[in-house]
Amino acid sequence: MANAIDVRGLRKSFGGTEVLAGIDLVVESGSIVALLGPNGAGKTTLINILSTLVKPDGGTAKVAGFDVLRDPESVRGVIGLTGQSAAVDEVLTGDENLRMMGRLFGLDRGEAAARSRDLLAQFGLGDSARKRVKAYSGGMRRRLDLAISFIVTPPVLFLDEPTTGLDPRSRLELWDGIRTLGASGTTVLLTTQYLDEADQLADRIVLIGGGRVVVEGTPAELKATTGGEVVELRGASDELIREIPTDGTVSGLRRAIDELDASEAEGTITIRKPSLDDVFMSVTAEARELIDTKG
Amino acid sequence: MTTISLPRTAVPRPRLALGTEEATFIARSLIHTIRTPDALIMAVALPVMLMLMFTFIFGGAIESDGSYVNYVVPGIILLCAGFGAASTAVDVARDLETGIMDRFRTMRIRSWAVLTGHVVSSLVRNLVATGVVIGVAVAVGFRPVGNPAEWIAAIALIGLYILAITYLYAAIGLAAGSSEAANGYGFILMFAPYLSSAFVPVDTMPTWLQWIAQNQPITPIIETIRGLLMHTPLGNEPALALGWCALILVIAVVWGAIMFRRKAGRR
Incomplete structure (x- = not known):
C-alpha cells in the first residue's frame, strides 16, 4: 500500500x-x-x-x-x-x-x-x-x-x-x-x-x-511494551494512594501486594491493564534520562 | 541526481478559475466594512469635523473673507483618504493574528488575494467617504470651478492616491505583528498632510519646514487637485503627483510581498 x-x-x-x-x-x-x-x-x-x-x-x-x-x-x-x-x-x-x-x-x-x-x-x-x-x-x-x-x-x-x-x-x-x-x-x-x-x-x-x-x-x-498489570491501592473515597507496575507474573503480583501490605496503608486493591498514560510516563521519563545523560 | 519518486496517492484539487479568489476576498472585505461601521464613521466623521473646524474656527483668521473653505477642501480629501486607509493595516494584522491567514496559506489559492480584498474594499470605502466630504464641503461654501473632465481627472488621482496609501498600510499591517502596533504605526503616517500645503500655503512656513513641505508627496497631489478643481496654476505638479503615487505604490507592493513571504516562514 x-x-x-x-x-x-x-x-x-x-x-x-x-x-x-x-x-x-x-x-x-x-x-x-x-x-x-x-x-x-x-x-x-x-x-x-x-x-x-x-x-x-x-x-x-x-x-x-x-x-x-x-x-x-x-x-x-x-x-x-x-x-x-x-x-x-x-x-x-x-x-x-x-x-x-x-x-x-x-x-x-x-x-x-x-x-x-x-x-x-x-x-x-x-x-x-x-x-x-x-x-x-x-x-x-x-x-x-x-x-x-x-x-x-x-x-x-x-x-x-x-x-x-x-x-x-x-x-x-x-x-x-x-x-x-x-x-x-x-x-x-x-x-x-x-x-x-x-x-x-x-x-x-x-x-x-x-x-x-x-x-x-x-x-x-x-x-504491551510497558509490561503487565498494574496494582493500585485506593482509599475509602476512591482516591489513588499508590500504584505499582508489575511484570504480570503471579510472583510479580504477589510481591506488589506484599509491598502494599507491609506499608500498612488502608484501602482496597485493584489490578488493571496498563494504560497509555503508563506508556507515556515511562517513555517520557526514559527520554528525559537520555537527554540528561547526553548533556 | 536520482530521486526516489513515491507513487502519488491522490490527485490535487484543480486550481480555481481566474478571479474566484479575488471575488471571494473582495466580498469578504466589503462585508467587513459594512459590519464594522466604526471604521467607516471614523473615515468620514473625522475629516468632516476637521473641515468644519478649519473653515469656521481657523478659517476666519487665515482668510477673513470666508474663502478658506475653497483652499482647504483638497487637503481634507487627502486627510480623509489617510484615515480611511489606515484601518487596512489593522484589518491585515488581525488576519495574521487570528490564524485565518495561515488557513488560507494551506489552501490551493493565491493567498495574496486576501490583500487584494482588503485594498479594493478600502478603495470603495474611501471613495464613498470622499463623496460625503465633498458634499458637506459644498454645503458650507466650497465652490469648485472645474469642468467634468477636470473632475474625472481629480477623482482618478484621488483614487490612485487611496490605492497607493492603502497598499502602504497593508504592508504596515503585515510588518506590524499585532493589530495594536499596526494602529500605532498607521497613526504616524496620518500627520503627513499637516506638513504640506494642505492647510496653509507652504511659503508661510519657516524656511526649514518649507523644504520638507515642498518636497513631500502630499503637496504636489494637493496642488494638482487644487489646480483641477479651483484652477490654480498647475505647473509640473501633476507629473510630480503621479510620480509620487506610482513610487509609493511600487515600494508598498514590493515591501508587502517581502513581508508576506517573511511572515510565511516565521515559525
Whole structure:
C-alpha cells in the first residue's frame, strides 16, 4: 500500500533551538495516526511543515507523494488542516464562513450553500448559522473550524489538537466524524494530549519527544511494551494512594501486594491493564534520562 | 541526481478559475466594512469635523473673507483618504493574528488575494467617504470651478492616491505583528498632510519646514487637485503627483510581498 505521508530525517530549528531532530514517519494511506508527546515535543511544527506553512531545515517530507518543498501547490491541493487556534472569520456568520471557504475549495455558489447547510447541522450549529462568529462560544468556534476541514473530503487531513476545548459530547461526535472519514479512505494525522483519544481513534500511535520518534506502534503494542498489570491501592473515597507496575507474573503480583501490605496503608486493591498514560510516563521519563545523560 | 519518486496517492484539487479568489476576498472585505461601521464613521466623521473646524474656527483668521473653505477642501480629501486607509493595516494584522491567514496559506489559492480584498474594499470605502466630504464641503461654501473632465481627472488621482496609501498600510499591517502596533504605526503616517500645503500655503512656513513641505508627496497631489478643481496654476505638479503615487505604490507592493513571504516562514 502506498504511503500518504512519508517523512525522512526531518529537521527544524528555531533560533538555535532544535525542535525536530531528524524525524522519520510513514503513514499508510487511509489510516488514522495520532502524534503524542509532551508540550514542545515538535508535534505542531511537524504538522506545520507537512501543511506547507513552515519550511524544514533538512530531510524530506512528502504528502500523497508530493514533496512539500518542491511542489507545495500540489500538497495544498490534497490536504485539509485544522490548526490549534480557531482560524475563522469573526465578523462573518457561521454560514458565511463555510460558504466563503467552500468557494475557495472550488465549489460553486449553490454547492457551497448546500454544503454549509449540511455541515452546520452536522456540527450542531444549525441554530447559530446566521449569528456572527464573534458571538460564538469557544467550543462553537472550534466546531466551525473543524466543519471547514470537512467541506471537501481531503485525501489527507491534519488535525492539531482537534478536541481541545470541546465538551464531552462534541468530542464523541467529532471522533465519529473522524472515524467515518478514516473509513472512507482519508488519511488522518492528528496530534493530541489526551491519551484516551489516541487509544480510541488511532490505528497507530507515534510518540515523539525531544524532536524524535521515541516509540510507535498500535495502541495494543504500546501497552504491551510497558509490561503487565498494574496494582493500585485506593482509599475509602476512591482516591489513588499508590500504584505499582508489575511484570504480570503471579510472583510479580504477589510481591506488589506484599509491598502494599507491609506499608500498612488502608484501602482496597485493584489490578488493571496498563494504560497509555503508563506508556507515556515511562517513555517520557526514559527520554528525559537520555537527554540528561547526553548533556 | 536520482530521486526516489513515491507513487502519488491522490490527485490535487484543480486550481480555481481566474478571479474566484479575488471575488471571494473582495466580498469578504466589503462585508467587513459594512459590519464594522466604526471604521467607516471614523473615515468620514473625522475629516468632516476637521473641515468644519478649519473653515469656521481657523478659517476666519487665515482668510477673513470666508474663502478658506475653497483652499482647504483638497487637503481634507487627502486627510480623509489617510484615515480611511489606515484601518487596512489593522484589518491585515488581525488576519495574521487570528490564524485565518495561515488557513488560507494551506489552501490551493493565491493567498495574496486576501490583500487584494482588503485594498479594493478600502478603495470603495474611501471613495464613498470622499463623496460625503465633498458634499458637506459644498454645503458650507466650497465652490469648485472645474469642468467634468477636470473632475474625472481629480477623482482618478484621488483614487490612485487611496490605492497607493492603502497598499502602504497593508504592508504596515503585515510588518506590524499585532493589530495594536499596526494602529500605532498607521497613526504616524496620518500627520503627513499637516506638513504640506494642505492647510496653509507652504511659503508661510519657516524656511526649514518649507523644504520638507515642498518636497513631500502630499503637496504636489494637493496642488494638482487644487489646480483641477479651483484652477490654480498647475505647473509640473501633476507629473510630480503621479510620480509620487506610482513610487509609493511600487515600494508598498514590493515591501508587502517581502513581508508576506517573511511572515510565511516565521515559525
